[in-house]
Amino acid sequence: MNQLFVRAGNFMSSFVKEEDGAQVIEYALIIAVVSIALVIALQGLTTGGYFTTFITRVAACLQGNMAVCNP
Incomplete structure (x- = not known):
């Protein structure tokens, strides 16, 4: 029974030190x-402007609208 307490004590002391x-x-x-900093910093890209236009054009190209794909 004493060995059980010794082992438990050793386990607890090593657990605390780890x-x-x-x-x-x-x-x-x-x-x-x-991640939070990136979300805040990149939030400005999705509110309009060139990035939104670019993503819209990529989506149109992927859907097969070839008129939008060629600049």
Whole structure:
């Protein structure tokens, strides 16, 4: 019974000291912040202008409207 408590104590102390899980959480937070920044930064591209025109032309070309495909 004493060995069980010793093993449990060793497991808990190694679990507390292990930092691999913390690194995964840090990477996830970095990815989340970068993703939010990209969404905010690229939001201006979708509100009109050249990018929207380009995407509309690509969609028309993919649907077979060849008159729009040739500039």
